[in-house]
Amino acid sequence: MIGQDIIARFTALLGEKRVMTDADAILPWVNDWRGRYHGAAAAILQPDSTDQVAAAVGLAAELGVPLVPQGGNTSMVGGATPPTDGSALILSLRRMNRIRNLAADDNLAVCEAGVILSNLHDAAAAADRRFPLSLGAKGSATIGGLISTNAGGTQVLRHGTMRALVEGVEAVLPDGSIFHGLDALKKDNRGYDIKQLLIGAEGTLGVITAASLRLVPAIAARAVGWVGVPSPADALSLLRLCEERLGDSVEGFEVIADDGLGHVLSHIPDTRCPIATRTPWHVLIEIDHGDLGEPGPGERLEGALAEALERGLAVDAAISANEAQAEAFWRIRESLSEAERAQGPALQYDISVPVARMPAFMTDAARQAERRFPGTTASSFGHLGDGNVHFHVRAPQGTTDGPSWIAAQGQGINRFVHDAVVAAGGSISAEHGIGQMKRAELGRLAGPARLHALRAIKDAFDPQGIMNPDKLVPRPEEG
Amino acid sequence: MIGQDIIARFTALLGEKRVMTDADAILPWVNDWRGRYHGAAAAILQPDSTDQVAAAVGLAAELGVPLVPQGGNTSMVGGATPPTDGSALILSLRRMNRIRNLAADDNLAVCEAGVILSNLHDAAAAADRRFPLSLGAKGSATIGGLISTNAGGTQVLRHGTMRALVEGVEAVLPDGSIFHGLDALKKDNRGYDIKQLLIGAEGTLGVITAASLRLVPAIAARAVGWVGVPSPADALSLLRLCEERLGDSVEGFEVIADDGLGHVLSHIPDTRCPIATRTPWHVLIEIDHGDLGEPGPGERLEGALAEALERGLAVDAAISANEAQAEAFWRIRESLSEAERAQGPALQYDISVPVARMPAFMTDAARQAERRFPGTTASSFGHLGDGNVHFHVRAPQGTTDGPSWIAAQGQGINRFVHDAVVAAGGSISAEHGIGQMKRAELGRLAGPARLHALRAIKDAFDPQGIMNPDKLVPRPEEG
Numbered sequence: 001m002i003g004q005d006i007i008a009r010f011t012a013l014l015g016e017k018r019v020m021t022d023a024d025a026i027l028p029w030v031n032d033w034r035g036r037y038h039g040a041a042a043a044i045l046q047p048d049s050t051d052q053v054a055a056a057v058g059l060a061a062e063l064g065v066p067l068v069p070q071g072g073n074t075s076m077v078g079g080a081t082p083p084t085d086g087s088a089l090i091l092s093l094r095r096m097n098r099i100r101n102l103a104a105d106d107n108l109a110v111c112e113a114g115v116i117l118s119n120l121h122d123a124a125a126a127a128d129r130r131f132p133l134s135l136g137a138k139g140s141a142t143i144g145g146l147i148s149t150n151a152g153g154t155q156v157l158r159h160g161t162m163r164a165l166v167e168g169v170e171a172v173l174p175d176g177s178i179f180h181g182l183d184a185l186k187k188d189n190r191g192y193d194i195k196q197l198l199i200g201a202e203g204t205l206g207v208i209t210a211a212s213l214r215l216v217p218a219i220a221a222r223a224v225g226w227v228g229v230p231s232p233a234d235a236l237s238l239l240r241l242c243e244e245r246l247g248d249s250v251e252g253f254e255v256i257a258d259d260g261l262g263h264v265l266s267h268i269p270d271t272r273c274p275i276a277t278r279t280p281w282h283v284l285i286e287i288d289h290g291d292l293g294e295p296g297p298g299e300r301l302e303g304a305l306a307e308a309l310e311r312g313l314a315v316d317a318a319i320s321a322n323e324a325q326a327e328a329f330w331r332i333r334e335s336l337s338e339a340e341r342a343q344g345p346a347l348q349y350d351i352s353v354p355v356a357r358m359p360a361f362m363t364d365a366a367r368q369a370e371r372r373f374p375g376t377t378a379s380s381f382g383h384l385g386d387g388n389v390h391f392h393v394r395a396p397q398g399t400t401d402g403p404s405w406i407a408a409q410g411q412g413i414n415r416f417v418h419d420a421v422v423a424a425g426g427s428i429s430a431e432h433g434i435g436q437m438k439r440a441e442l443g444r445l446a447g448p449a450r451l452h453a454l455r456a457i458k459d460a461f462d463p464q465g466i467m468n469p470d471k472l473v474p475r476p477e478e479g
Numbered sequence: 480m481i482g483q484d485i486i487a488r489f490t491a492l493l494g495e496k497r498v499m500t501d502a503d504a505i506l507p508w509v510n511d512w513r514g515r516y517h518g519a520a521a522a523i524l525q526p527d528s529t530d531q532v533a534a535a536v537g538l539a540a541e542l543g544v545p546l547v548p549q550g551g552n553t554s555m556v557g558g559a560t561p562p563t564d565g566s567a568l569i570l571s572l573r574r575m576n577r578i579r580n581l582a583a584d585d586n587l588a589v590c591e592a593g594v595i596l597s598n599l600h601d602a603a604a605a606a607d608r609r610f611p612l613s614l615g616a617k618g619s620a621t622i623g624g625l626i627s628t629n630a631g632g633t634q635v636l637r638h639g640t641m642r643a644l645v646e647g648v649e650a651v652l653p654d655g656s657i658f659h660g661l662d663a664l665k666k667d668n669r670g671y672d673i674k675q676l677l678i679g680a681e682g683t684l685g686v687i688t689a690a691s692l693r694l695v696p697a698i699a700a701r702a703v704g705w706v707g708v709p710s711p712a713d714a715l716s717l718l719r720l721c722e723e724r725l726g727d728s729v730e731g732f733e734v735i736a737d738d739g740l741g742h743v744l745s746h747i748p749d750t751r752c753p754i755a756t757r758t759p760w761h762v763l764i765e766i767d768h769g770d771l772g773e774p775g776p777g778e779r780l781e782g783a784l785a786e787a788l789e790r791g792l793a794v795d796a797a798i799s800a801n802e803a804q805a806e807a808f809w810r811i812r813e814s815l816s817e818a819e820r821a822q823g824p825a826l827q828y829d830i831s832v833p834v835a836r837m838p839a840f841m842t843d844a845a846r847q848a849e850r851r852f853p854g855t856t857a858s859s860f861g862h863l864g865d866g867n868v869h870f871h872v873r874a875p876q877g878t879t880d881g882p883s884w885i886a887a888q889g890q891g892i893n894r895f896v897h898d899a900v901v902a903a904g905g906s907i908s909a910e911h912g913i914g915q916m917k918r919a920e921l922g923r924l925a926g927p928a929r930l931h932a933l934r935a936i937k938d939a940f941d942p943q944g945i946m947n948p949d950k951l952v953p954r955p956e957e958g
Contacts, residue, residue: 105719106835150668161666163675164643179928183904187640187831187867189629189679189912190921191933191951196642196675200668217723240584244696247769248727290726352666356585388666425662433668442669449656453940454670460939461932472670 001086002042006063010045010089013059014052018095020044029073029090030082037078037436040086041068048095050170050178050209056091057207058176066469067091069203071114071145074137076350077435079149079202079471088469093144096209104129107215108167108184113144113208120213129215132159136334144208150200152431154333157385158251159216161431162199168212169195174205174462184212197457202433203468205461217290222251223297224286224326225305228279228316232359232384235283238313239385242285245304249297252286254333255389257362257379260340261332267342268335274328277316283384284333286326336381337390345395345402347410349417353426355387362389365420369393372416373409388430391417418445434472443474451479480565481521485542489524489568492538493531497574499523508552508569509561516557516915519565520547527574529649529657529688535570536686537655545948546570548682550593550624553616555829556914558628558681558950567948572623575688583608586694587646587663592623592687599692608694611638615813623687629679631910633812636864637730638695640910641678647691648674653684653941663691676936681912682947684940696769701730702776703765703805704784707758707795711838711863714762717792718864721764724783728776731765733812734841734868736858739819740811746821747814753807756795762863763812765805815860816869824874824881826889828896832905834866841868844899848872851895852888867909870896897924913951922953930958 011019020026021043030039045067047053060067066088070080082088096112099120103109104127111120117131117138124131135141135153145151147169152161159165167184181195198205229235235255242250258280264271275282287297295303298319308314320326340346353361366378375396382389393413395405418428422445434442443451451474458465458473490498499505500522509518524546526532539546545567549559561567575591578599582588583606590599596610596617603610614620614632624630626648631640638644646663660674677684708714714734721729737759743750754761766776774782777798787793799805819825832840845857854875861868872892874884897907901924913921922930930953937944937952 103835106833150672152666156666163672173928173932175931177928177931178926179932180926181929184833185831185904185906185909186834186865187631187635187862187909188906189908189910190906190925190929191913192680192684192936193629193642193675193678194929194932196672197932197936199672201671205671244769290723352664354585354663355665356582383666386665425664427664427667427669429668430664430666431668434670446669447657447659449652449658450660450669450673452654452656453652453658453673453676456939457671457676457936460935 001040002065002089006065007043009059009063010043010056013055014045014047018046018048018052020046029070029092032078032081033074037081039082039084041082041088041090042086044090044092046092046095050172053091053207053209054172054176054178057172057174060089060466061174061176061464064464064466065089066466068468069093069144069148069207071142072116072137072140074141074145075149075435076432077437079433079435080145081436083470091207093142093207093209099123100210102127104215109213109215110182110210111143111213112210113142115143117141117143117146124215125218128218130218131165131213132216133162133165143211143213147199147208147211148201148203149433152383152386152388154252154254154383156383157253158248163196165214166195166199166211167214169198169208170210171198172207172209174464174467179206182210182212200433202435202472204458204472206467219288219290220292221289221296222286222326223301224284224320224329225301226274226318226329227283227285227305227308227314228275228277229281229283229314230279232281232362234313235281235384236355236359238283238308241308241313242304245307246287246300249287249289249300250285251288252284253385254284254382255384256282256284256333256336256381258282259377259379260336260381263339263343264332264335267339271332271335274318275316279315284329340392343394345399345405347393347406347413349391350430350432351391351417351421351426351428352386352388352430353421353424355385357424358384358387358389361420361424365391365417368420369413369416373413393417414441436471439472439474440478443478446474446479480519481544481568485544486522488538488542489522489535492534493524493526497525497527497531499525508549508571511557511560512553516560518561518563520561520567520569521565523569523571525571525574529651532570532686532688533651533655533657536651536653539945540654540943543943543945544568545945547947548572548623548627548686550621551595551616551619553620553624554628554914555911556916558912558914559624560915562949570686572621572686572688578602579689581606583694588692588694589661589689590622590692591689592621594622596620596622596625603694604697607697609697610692611695612641612644622690622692626678626687626690627680627682628912631865631867633731633733633862635862636732637727642675644693645674645678645690646693648677648687649689650677651686651688653943653946658685661689661691679912681914681951683937683951685946698767698769699771700768700775701765701805702780703763703799703808704780705753705797705808706762706764706784706787706793707754707756708760708762708793709758711760711841713792714760714863715834715838717762717787720787720792721783724786725766725779728766728768728779729764730767731763732864733763733861734863735761735763735812735815735860737761738856738858739815739860742818742822743811743814746818750811750814753797754795758794763808819871822873823876824878824884826872826885826892828870829909829911830870830896830900830905830907831865831867831909832900832903834864836903837863837866837868840899840903844870844896847899848892848895852892872896893920915950918951918953919957922958925953925958
């Protein structure tokens with residue numbers, strides 16, 4: 001555990017109110033929100049300006065004290081949980097929560113790292129704009145964390161991941177220097193793209209303190225469709241058809257296996273299947289228009305779906321008649337994780353493969369997993385158009401002790417699924433990052449050139465290893 | 480000069496026909512195409528496979544021989560010209576010129592580094608698709624060079640620079656290892672984005688050997704408009720209006736000062752001003768539609784321009800009635816550089832500032848330059864919507880000896896313009912890169928955090944300094 005003498009140095013630097021040492025107050029932040037990773041920290045540093053972050057990191061560098069940057073603590077991979085031995089301090093960005101500027105005409109918002117995503121949504125909406133990235137944790141996830149993990153969500157198909165929405169960053173590098181890159185330049189070829197390197201670096205190369213983010217026009221009209229399809233391959237053909245007929249107005253395209261839908265209908269109150277027929281697979285499509293011109297999104301979607309039914313890509317389809325129905329369709333998609341948890345223990349994988357290979361992966365990998373691990377059932381749902389699905393392997397029916405099942409089978413199933421992903425040319429982390437959870441698997445599966453590059457970059461930026469230790473970069477013994 | 484013993488090692492490795500040593504044959508490739516940079520090289524290595532590139536780089540690493548990767552040799556900043564002392568060999572990628580795969584359904588093309596841009600355009604067109612990046616040098620520029628310089632062009636507004644179009648890369652790192660990253664993954668959070676780091680690295684971190692590139696639908700219908708506007712600020716308001724009314728169909732938006740137009744009309748045969756009124760500034764807009772549905776692009780553009788005339792943003796406007804007129808409008812824009820050369824000696828700057836600050840920059844920086852350097856005239860043209868213009872400072876009228884004028888005034892004017900760009904929060908290289916030409920200025924103007932990061936990354940990837948020596952990264956004495 002870091003000693004009082006060191007805490008005193010940070011207190012002298014930042015002031016007492018910016019160094020939290022009360023054990024009860026610290027407790028919620030040393031464990032991850034799902035309770036899978038447990039750490040310890042003698043203090044949480046809570047600077048409220050970029051200069052204070054720079055000073056804190058500079059002192060940490062001088063003293064060789066590791067820091068764990070933390071936003072809303074919503075990591076899915078233990079990315080913001082400190083080491084168990086208390087050898088690091090938490091550097092919370094939550095007090096840096098100002099929207100410094102929101103220029104609607106320029107479609108730009110400059111946010112500090114601690115701004116909570118839903119607060120940015122509200123501020124953009126008040127200016128008749130929107131920030132087109134959203135996910136379940138939007139009420140606590142912060143901009144800094146979302147950038148550091150290159151967050152995705154359900155709007156990536158049209159607007160891209162965080163990587164495509166960040167127009168500039170301000171960051172404190174591990175030596176305490178400030179990287180001034182907030183100016184939103186659409187073209188900038190002054191050498192290596194430091195901004196892109198910091199995005200998705202999970203706080204291991206420095207601390208993002210603020211960012212310029214791209215806004216888009218508010219949605220004036222939308223239509224949401226629910227389509228029953230025979231197979232993932234038909235779902236992909238439907239996507240291609242929609243892209244051709246509806247162009248850039250396709251804002252969401254999610255695919256859901258029928259068993260997943262069944263679990264929602266069983267466990268989530270007030271849900272019903274939007275179409276009369278139960279088909280093996282389902283697609284949820286959202287079409288957005290920035291204006292109220294004719295033909296509207298409902299009419300245009302109807303045209304595309306009629307063609308899909310005619311061509312046999314779809315078996316049945318429904319289009320939301322009003323906003324309440326649109327919400328109800330989305331609620332099914334958004335309840336899938338909760339329904340799966342209620343259904344029983346399962347291992348969940350956040351993976352991607354090239355879009356064209358996704359239909360075969362969805363059916364083949366599930367079948368192979370069920371064969372290899374008898375009693376399990378496997379299926380997937382998610383962002384087909386992004387080549388990213390959440391692939392679940394469920395414990396055999398009647399399994400009551402989930403943790404024991406995971407302890408016994410987890411590693412074997414992990415390896416099986418990840419090997420299948422690599423064989424399909426995919427990524428073992430599509431949107432959640434590596435953190436602690438996938439570090440060893442990344443080491444096992446990354447090629448030597450990628451591993452060498454990751455380690456070389458980490459050493460170049462953070463030779464002392466003080467930024468978010470033991471995250472993302474595989475240990476020497478891990479491959 | 481590198482000795483025969485070393486050449487013999489490469490010849491033994493690659494075979495005689497892949498090592499060019501004839502001085503006459505080498506000559507065109509040791510100078511840049513504008514004749515501003517002159518180098519020397521004892522041989523050009525011409526591998527025709529990724530494995531051969533890896534072998535060549537591996538041998539270079541073993542022997543400590545620097546390599547200068549080269550595609551079409553169309554750099555604007557001396558980025559592909561070897562050192563004058565002959566201490567490096569050229570590594571030409573031009574024989575790696577296969578389009579390995581073009582999957583129209585997936586909107587993807589996998590190209591080797593040596594594929595010439597216009598060949599990719601043709602292949603995409605044959606599959607009813609297009610690759611939405613184009614520039615003057617398309618007949619010789621290669622995909623590898625375009626990626627290594629994060630090329631831009633006139634379609635960036637809608638489709639982004641090369642950075643946004645590369646879905647995967649294969650590269651040989653400076654130790655000779657192969658980075659396998661060709662799989663096109665829309666979501667991939669396996670740590671630092673090595674792909675984005677290699678894009679725009681100007682061959683200083685390794686050699687790109689192939690890439691997966693995004694294709695888009697072919698254009699079914701287009702309309703090109705020419706609009707006379709009172710000022711750059713009105714041009715920006717017009718852009719915002721067009722984006723609001725015409726959305727993603729705005730494919731091009733170029734702004735041109737009236738003096739630039741005048742030079743085209745004087746020096747380029749068969750050109751005429753598309754509108755009856757001569758206004759201080761001009762805008763060229765292209766609207767593209769992927770289908771032939773109604774209302775077509777001409778009708779939609781007409782609606783937006785009528786509103787602009789009504790609101791006083793525009794003084795006069797013309798819309799192309801047919802493809803020949805559309806071409807004629809674009810020809811004016813594309814002839815600007817040639818017309819400026821015919822007009823007399825000038826210094827040209829490829830710079831960017833945040834879009835919102837561009838109108839003020841265009842007028843103020845020109846006025847200030849003319850005041851500071853009496854007799855000069857200054858103006859700009861280019862990609863207003865990208866915040867990127869080509870800013871020209873012309874020698875006083877009657878200057879016949881351009882090189883002497885540049886020798887006397889060049890450095891002072893360079894510093895003046897670059898300082899103005901930095902003061903406006905901009906970049907001294909919007910799309911051409913750093914190469915040799917801007918290396919010292921980057922060193923002078925980059926903040927310490929950026930400089931430190933550039934050097935640390937270079938050292939991490941290329942500790943021997945054998946990849947494209949003396950390009951992009953400022954020397955120790957340069958800041």
